[in-house]
Amino acid sequence: PQQDGLKIAVLCHASAGGSGVVATELGLMVARAGHEVHFVGSAQPFRLTGTGCMSGPYFHQVSGFAYALFDQPYPELAAANTLTEVILEHGVELSHAHYAIPHASAALHARSMSGHTRVVTTLHGTDVTLVGAEPAFRHTTRHAIERSDHVTAVSNFLADQTREVFGTEREIEVIYNFVDSTRFVRITDPTVRARFAHPDEALIVHVSNFRAVKRPEDVVQVFARIASEIPARLLMIGDGPERPRAFELAQQLGVIGRTHFLGSFPDVQTILGISDLFLLPSSNESFGLAALEAMSCEVPVVAARAGGIPEVVDDAITGFLSPLADVDHMADRALQVLRDPDLYTRMGQAARAVAVERFHPSLIVPKYLAAYERTLAKK
Numbered sequence: 001p002q003q004d005g006l007k008i009a010v011l012c013h014a015s016a017g018g019s020g021v022v023a024t025e026l027g028l029m030v031a032r033a034g035h036e037v038h039f040v041g042s043a044q045p046f047r048l049t050g051t052g053c054m055s056g057p058y059f060h061q062v063s064g065f066a067y068a069l070f071d072q073p074y075p076e077l078a079a080a081n082t083l084t085e086v087i088l089e090h091g092v093e094l095s096h097a098h099y100a101i102p103h104a105s106a107a108l109h110a111r112s113m114s115g116h117t118r119v120v121t122t123l124h125g126t127d128v129t130l131v132g133a134e135p136a137f138r139h140t141t142r143h144a145i146e147r148s149d150h151v152t153a154v155s156n157f158l159a160d161q162t163r164e165v166f167g168t169e170r171e172i173e174v175i176y177n178f179v180d181s182t183r184f185v186r187i188t189d190p191t192v193r194a195r196f197a198h199p200d201e202a203l204i205v206h207v208s209n210f211r212a213v214k215r216p217e218d219v220v221q222v223f224a225r226i227a228s229e230i231p232a233r234l235l236m237i238g239d240g241p242e243r244p245r246a247f248e249l250a251q252q253l254g255v256i257g258r259t260h261f262l263g264s265f266p267d268v269q270t271i272l273g274i275s276d277l278f279l280l281p282s283s284n285e286s287f288g289l290a291a292l293e294a295m296s297c298e299v300p301v302v303a304a305r306a307g308g309i310p311e312v313v314d315d316a317i318t319g320f321l322s323p324l325a326d327v328d329h330m331a332d333r334a335l336q337v338l339r340d341p342d343l344y345t346r347m348g349q350a351a352r353a354v355a356v357e358r359f360h361p362s363l364i365v366p367k368y369l370a371a372y373e374r375t376l377a378k379k
């Protein structure tokens with residue numbers, strides 16, 4: 001364990017998804033900066049590598065308890081219990097909860113049980129816009145937000161939305177998502193691209209968890225229009241409930257031979273690094289980390305003008321923003337950029353510049369570290 005530096009616990013979702021990615025990448029960078037980081041979760045976060053006994057970061061699996069009387073596994077209580085053990089055993093001073101439910105609630109519970117630690121909560125989007133707005137979770141989410149020692153949100157849109165949905169005056173600091181621009185880069189080796197597309201084909205990509213909010217069927221609709229005009233191929237990365245419907249639609253529209261559902265895997269940078277265009281037609285998106293990762297790889301983005309996406313994608317500069325569900329508009333804009341090599345190069349370079357100049361870890365990670373220090377210094 002570290003002798004100096006902060007001792008921090010991180011609670012996040014382990015499955016493929018933006019909040020888990022941000023939590024993991026941040027925790028790894030905070031650990032590299034010399035702090036002791038303990039991840040606590042039901043499973044090891046999918047991008048978490050390099051955990052070790054000497055310098056960390058450490059991973060503590062939440063213990064489960066199956067008992068005939070319990071009709072549910074009570075994940076929040078189990079997480080609170082494991083977190084309390086970690087706090088007491090390792091002297092953790094601060095818990096960073098990514099996602100209000102169940103993590104901020106579990107962290108608040110552990111704060112009461114352990115008698116110390118501060119709680120920083122980061123709101124990522126669906127915890128507020130979908131889950132939190134559900135009457136079943138409204139009071140619990142509001143409580144988690146109001147009682148955390150510090151709250152951050154990943155975009156101005158999300159901070160405003162949180163204040164509106166919960167009618168809270170709570171101070172919410174906006175800290176954007178970030179991207180490691182040394183890992184997410186253009187791959188120029190033609191042999192890598194040749195594994196996925198012919199040289200004359202435009203390579204279109206979509207990365208998501210295929211939930212309804214991502215509108216993956218719009219991706220297929222847009223692609224079918226593109227493919228009717230120019231040689232093109234679509235890579236669908238990720239998995240989730242809407243994947244079968246998107247697959248079926250690709251069959252119906254006759255583009256299944258040029259559409260590849262590759263499933264979920266952690267090193268998306270290879271696919272993004274060889275792609276020509278990223279599609280993000282989500283109906284709601286607090287930030288759009290996958291789009292930022294594409295931008296870092298010089299890939300222009302065509303997205304719906306929804307949620308916090310306009311804080312990431314500059315319309316007509318790093319990609320195009322379209323009205324929600326307007327698949328014709330999205331296809332027109334996609335074809336415009338794919339058919340014009342000068343525009344394509346300009347947009348790709350502008351996208352990379354924005355990723356590096358606005359969303360580099362060296363700009364964003366210190367904001368979290370400063371938030372930790374300020375929270376610990378609070379009386």
Ligand code: GMT
Binds near residue numbers: 209288
């Ligand atoms: O996009 C998802 O559905 C996953 C979700 C999550 O909670 O893991 O991502 C949310 O957090 C990301 C990281 O802050 C943001 O970049 C995504 O925009 C946000 N997703 C939504 O708001 C739908």
